[in-house]
Amino acid sequence: MTKNLVDIRRDGPVVTVLINRPERMNALNREAWRQLGAVFADTINPDMEIRCVVVKGEGGRAFAAGADIAEFAEARADAAQAARYDTIMRDGLAMVAACPHPVIAQIAGPCVGGGLELAALCDLRISGRSGRFGVPVGKIAVTMTLPELAQVQRLIGSAAMMEILLEARVFDAAEALAKGLVHRVVEDEALEEEVAATVRRITANAPLVNRRHKALVRLADSRGAGPFSEAEQALAYDCLATADHAEGMAAFAAKRPARFTGR
Amino acid sequence: MTKNLVDIRRDGPVVTVLINRPERMNALNREAWRQLGAVFADTINPDMEIRCVVVKGEGGRAFAAGADIAEFAEARADAAQAARYDTIMRDGLAMVAACPHPVIAQIAGPCVGGGLELAALCDLRISGRSGRFGVPVGKIAVTMTLPELAQVQRLIGSAAMMEILLEARVFDAAEALAKGLVHRVVEDEALEEEVAATVRRITANAPLVNRRHKALVRLADSRGAGPFSEAEQALAYDCLATADHAEGMAAFAAKRPARFTGR
Amino acid sequence: MTKNLVDIRRDGPVVTVLINRPERMNALNREAWRQLGAVFADTINPDMEIRCVVVKGEGGRAFAAGADIAEFAEARADAAQAARYDTIMRDGLAMVAACPHPVIAQIAGPCVGGGLELAALCDLRISGRSGRFGVPVGKIAVTMTLPELAQVQRLIGSAAMMEILLEARVFDAAEALAKGLVHRVVEDEALEEEVAATVRRITANAPLVNRRHKALVRLADSRGAGPFSEAEQALAYDCLATADHAEGMAAFAAKRPARFTGR
Numbered sequence: 001m002t003k004n005l006v007d008i009r010r011d012g013p014v015v016t017v018l019i020n021r022p023e024r025m026n027a028l029n030r031e032a033w034r035q036l037g038a039v040f041a042d043t044i045n046p047d048m049e050i051r052c053v054v055v056k057g058e059g060g061r062a063f064a065a066g067a068d069i070a071e072f073a074e075a076r077a078d079a080a081q082a083a084r085y086d087t088i089m090r091d092g093l094a095m096v097a098a099c100p101h102p103v104i105a106q107i108a109g110p111c112v113g114g115g116l117e118l119a120a121l122c123d124l125r126i127s128g129r130s131g132r133f134g135v136p137v138g139k140i141a142v143t144m145t146l147p148e149l150a151q152v153q154r155l156i157g158s159a160a161m162m163e164i165l166l167e168a169r170v171f172d173a174a175e176a177l178a179k180g181l182v183h184r185v186v187e188d189e190a191l192e193e194e195v196a197a198t199v200r201r202i203t204a205n206a207p208l209v210n211r212r213h214k215a216l217v218r219l220a221d222s223r224g225a226g227p228f229s230e231a232e233q234a235l236a237y238d239c240l241a242t243a244d245h246a247e248g249m250a251a252f253a254a255k256r257p258a259r260f261t262g263r
Numbered sequence: 264m265t266k267n268l269v270d271i272r273r274d275g276p277v278v279t280v281l282i283n284r285p286e287r288m289n290a291l292n293r294e295a296w297r298q299l300g301a302v303f304a305d306t307i308n309p310d311m312e313i314r315c316v317v318v319k320g321e322g323g324r325a326f327a328a329g330a331d332i333a334e335f336a337e338a339r340a341d342a343a344q345a346a347r348y349d350t351i352m353r354d355g356l357a358m359v360a361a362c363p364h365p366v367i368a369q370i371a372g373p374c375v376g377g378g379l380e381l382a383a384l385c386d387l388r389i390s391g392r393s394g395r396f397g398v399p400v401g402k403i404a405v406t407m408t409l410p411e412l413a414q415v416q417r418l419i420g421s422a423a424m425m426e427i428l429l430e431a432r433v434f435d436a437a438e439a440l441a442k443g444l445v446h447r448v449v450e451d452e453a454l455e456e457e458v459a460a461t462v463r464r465i466t467a468n469a470p471l472v473n474r475r476h477k478a479l480v481r482l483a484d485s486r487g488a489g490p491f492s493e494a495e496q497a498l499a500y501d502c503l504a505t506a507d508h509a510e511g512m513a514a515f516a517a518k519r520p521a522r523f524t525g526r
Numbered sequence: 527m528t529k530n531l532v533d534i535r536r537d538g539p540v541v542t543v544l545i546n547r548p549e550r551m552n553a554l555n556r557e558a559w560r561q562l563g564a565v566f567a568d569t570i571n572p573d574m575e576i577r578c579v580v581v582k583g584e585g586g587r588a589f590a591a592g593a594d595i596a597e598f599a600e601a602r603a604d605a606a607q608a609a610r611y612d613t614i615m616r617d618g619l620a621m622v623a624a625c626p627h628p629v630i631a632q633i634a635g636p637c638v639g640g641g642l643e644l645a646a647l648c649d650l651r652i653s654g655r656s657g658r659f660g661v662p663v664g665k666i667a668v669t670m671t672l673p674e675l676a677q678v679q680r681l682i683g684s685a686a687m688m689e690i691l692l693e694a695r696v697f698d699a700a701e702a703l704a705k706g707l708v709h710r711v712v713e714d715e716a717l718e719e720e721v722a723a724t725v726r727r728i729t730a731n732a733p734l735v736n737r738r739h740k741a742l743v744r745l746a747d748s749r750g751a752g753p754f755s756e757a758e759q760a761l762a763y764d765c766l767a768t769a770d771h772a773e774g775m776a777a778f779a780a781k782r783p784a785r786f787t788g789r
Binding site: 069072073076077078079082083086137138139140141142143144145146147149150151153154157158159160161162163165166167168169221222 | 628649650651680681706709724727728730731732734735736738739740742743744745746747749750751752753754758759760761762763764765766767768770771773774775777778783784786
């Protein structure tokens with residue numbers, strides 16, 4: 001029986017995605033990239049009952065130590081192989097990027113190379129003190145691929161990206177926070193609860209609005225300060241016709257928390 | 264007699280704009296957006312004797328607690344109403360954005376939702392320790408409008424914007440500083456003097472150069488690293504033909520502060 | 527005999543560029559801009575044996591105190607002169623920007639105006655505690671030129687750029703770090719060794735990959751998140767056909783540091 005390299009657990013509207021190669025520090029090989037893409041494409045992305053997704057590494061000692069370099073000698077040894085390998089990786093990452101729901105990366109231990117690229121496509125990155133970050137590919141004479149480089153650079157700017165690639169250092173969670181690579185850092189013992197509290201905050205909001213906000217932030221990222229068309233401006237108005245908006249306004253007037261249903 | 268919701272005070276070349284609904288934590292309703300726009304369009308923007316503008320909330324306990332949600336049930340309940348409401352808000356904000364003079368937001372207490380959007384269009388944001396920030400509209404199933412979202416995102420990047428919207432937390436001034444949402448934070452007791460010192464630094468520079476620098480930073484924001492046309496490059500040269508430039512060079516040679524007249 | 531205003535020292539694959547006007551706090555005049563450009567264009571940029579470049583100020587008390595304002599009265603007094611002066615400066619800066627090798631700015635003391643523009647075109651900026659930063663040209667009624675403004679703004683965003691220009695303050699290294707203007711700050715006594723350690727980390731990577739990473743970060747800066755063409759994606763694949771890549775993979779397998787030759 002083949003082991004799942006990417007597992008999924010469901011708790012009501014919250015889904016946890018587990019990178020499941022703890023014996024290899026959750027390094028991502030081709031099969032893991034494929035399974036990661038499949039889990040998002042088939043199970044998570046189409047399901048509008050889901051309100052939040054958490055991605056983490058099985059075992060709690062590593063988020064993902066990068067692409068599995070042991071595989072490179074046979075699978076990414078020349079340009080033609082690399083183009084095929086990268087297509088598999090990129091298809092997997094594209095399904096994470098396409099997720100309409102809020103996605104949190106829960107990070108402990110190595111979050112390096114391909115693991116960092118995966119984290120960069122999540123919406124929030126929360127790290128334990130043990131988080132380790134970097135893209136040290138210059139040490140093996142490998143060049144970071146441009147689309148993945150650009151996704152990380154989008155978060156931290158060109159100055160920090162230059163430092164990460166040219167020095168090829170692996171750095172700690174405090175430095176990752178200073179660089180804007182993660183949203184917050186807590187002690188490892190507090191990580192599970194910090195992520196749970198964040199999930200509670202996210203799922204307390206109207207699901208349609210969370211999904212729309214995610215889409216609008218992405219849109220603003222690619223479009224700068226605009227100008228925006230009337231149709232783009234109207235993307236803020238769908239919510240007003242929902243039962244959830246009526247509930248939100250009633251709850252606000254009554255000074256009580258709203259109970260949203262996603263309708 | 265109708266109360267002014269936006270007041271203006273003049274002290275030589277320095278103008279203070281007061282959001283004046285302290286009994287409602289300076290929440291901005293349609294009439295306040297209209298008056299805000301009128302104050303900038305009619306009084307501040309055309310007056311080239313002005314060297315600096317300070318925007319703050321009357322009463323000192325709130326900058327602006329957001330759009331006035333009490334008004335939403337009758338004025339922003341469906342898409343058609345929202346488009347009309349947002350046009351009023353956006354016309355007000357556009358006049359702030361069009362101000363040619365340096366504008367400082369002096370922030371204490373809530374600077375939330377529409378208040379944060381207003382602060383984002385100012386050039387400098389200086390907060391007292393009591394500053395509170397956020398866009399918690401997901402809690403009432405309202406979506407942030409894209410043009411305003413993009414203006415805040417321009418300051419802090421997509422990662423922080425995603426966090427602000429998906430978590431819908433209201434956070435303190437220290438976190439706002441870490442996110443790049445404000446330029447500096449001082450104790451509330453020191454806020455008035457810190458803003459006054461900043462006004463003195465700004466008004467000590469040549470007014471034409473300050474206005475031109477503001478325009479150039481905006482231009483660079485929309486154009487990235489260029490390339491820039493000869494005409495755009497020449498925007499740095501108008502100053503050289505002014506009496507203020509002669510005064511600046513004379514003062515530099517004599518190692519004394521320059522006395523600029525704006526000519 | 528004319529003094530060199532820009533000197534160069536070579537230590538194997540590492541080149542140090544010295545701004546050499548310590549008696550003027552290394553202020554850059556036209557001749558210095560010309561020599562700076564020539565040193566990069568003629569000696570550094572074409573030499574593929576070079577693996578890292580360090581730019582610093584002779585004497586250790588100043589990186590570069592800006593353009594030499596003493597020269598402005600005769601050389602930048604009106605728009606026509608300014609266009610000529612700026613062409614000389616910009617040609618010098620363009621050669622630094624065109625350097626294919628990693629470039630570190632080693633900063634102590636003033637790094638102001640034109641000095642800051644030079645530092646902004648380096649890839650890493652490491653400052654001693656004595657570093658002083660700013661663009662206080664508003665005090666002499668001079669406007670920062672747009673292409674140079676945009677290069678600094680690219681690093682720190684429009685909010686910080688607005689603050690730097692409108693307040694015209696000169697600020698310390700801790701504030702420069704907080705603004706993202708430098709990568710790290712160490713005590714002045716530790717600066718030489720911190721830069722040396724950074725050079726060792728950079729030169730431990732495959733030279734082709736460092737150069738390619740530098741080019742890709744620049745490309746991502748101008749292109750955002752893409753999309754990227756197949757040819758652009760393939761920029762990550764040249765390295766795979768090199769002896770250095772074989773060495774990198776062998777070293778990785780043997781858990782030893784790689785010895786790269788640049789081939």
